[in-house]
Amino acid sequence: MALLGGCYVLRMALLWLAFCTLGQGDSGTEEYLKREHSLTKPYQGLGASSSGTFWDISGNTMVTAQYVRLTPDLQSKQGAIWNRVACLMRDWEMQIHFKIHGQGKKNLNGDGFAVWYTKDRMQPGSVFGSKDLFTGLGVFLDTYPNEEKLHESKKRRYTPSTQRIFPYISAMVNNGSLSYDHSRDGRPTTIGGCTALVRNLNHDTFVVIRYLKRRLTVMIDIDGKNEWKDCIDIPGVRLPLGYYFGASSATGDLTDNHDIISVKVYQLTVERAPGEEEEVEEEEVLIPSVDNFILQGDDPDSEPMSGVTLFFISFFSLVGLMVLAVIGVIVFQKWQEQSRKRFY
Secondary structure: OHHHHHHHHHHHHHHHHHHHHHHOOOOOOEEEEOHHHOEOOOOOOOOOOOOOOOEEEEEOOEEOOOOEEEEOOOOOOEEEEEEOOOEOOOOEEEEEEEEEEOOOOOOOOOOEEEEEEEOOOOOOOOEOOEOOOOEEEEEEEEOOOHHHHHHHHOOOOOOOOOOOOOOEEEEEEEEOOOOOOHHHOOHHHOOEEEEOOOEOOOOOEEEEEEEEOOEEEEEEEOOOOOOOEEEEEEOOEEOOOOEEEEEEEEOOOOOOEEEEEEEEEEEEEOOOOHHHHHHHHHOOOOOOEEOOOOOOOOOOOOOOOOHHHHHHHHHHHHHHHHHHHHHHHHHHHHHHHHHHHHOO
């Protein structure tokens, strides 16, 4: 027993060191735990109407001494937790300790859960148990390949432009006008992602979402080695102040237990040059956006064009423009000749 206790202490010490290292990843960056945005054991008063708690629960969410279960390993369930306090931090980091497990094997499980930073809260819907057409940021831990299975069911060849191996983490920034295409696993609106084999693991699993200097970074620690691995790194992400943190999940015909063990939110303070500080203060973000983001194609049956195809399209387009230019010159010369004849 003493040996087991010592191993546990060592594990937590190494994990704390890893978090500290992550917090010092940017030169001059410091982090401060924000209690009003965090959720840790023993979850006292979670979901109660009293002012002593900072989180609400909804749907089938179940609170125990060891975890908050968004959905059980049963069909047609959904649940969510939402922070009651709006985030007024310019730079922040959200660390989620979670566990996804169930009886389903390989791809016979679903559907995953989402982590949110959005304008609206406590609104159930079709996107991992929360509303579609949301305003803000969604990070999705998707455990079921809907697009691949849809093509298999219709006996169609599946040739996506970017192959995904599930479970898969992706991110989406929405201004309220974009719909999350669940049948295509959000592919048309994703801004980045990575594979994360997180189901039925016997060790702790973590995901970190960091928003610093308009840069969105997502990292994972899922191998039990206390090492962070890069997943998403997108500059030019613009998120307004005053939005809410949350997490939600939903099951359909396929199921899993989706457990949140802790949520820790840190305020990040970083050194900025005087000019950079003035620029940030003057530029108030009102609508979520990503610089230079282009939506992917909306046709699920369309295949990406090869380089040769693009070359010929460009070549013939150029030839066509040259032909039109020559015709235009000839027509203009004819018109000038006829104009001279009128004066003689």
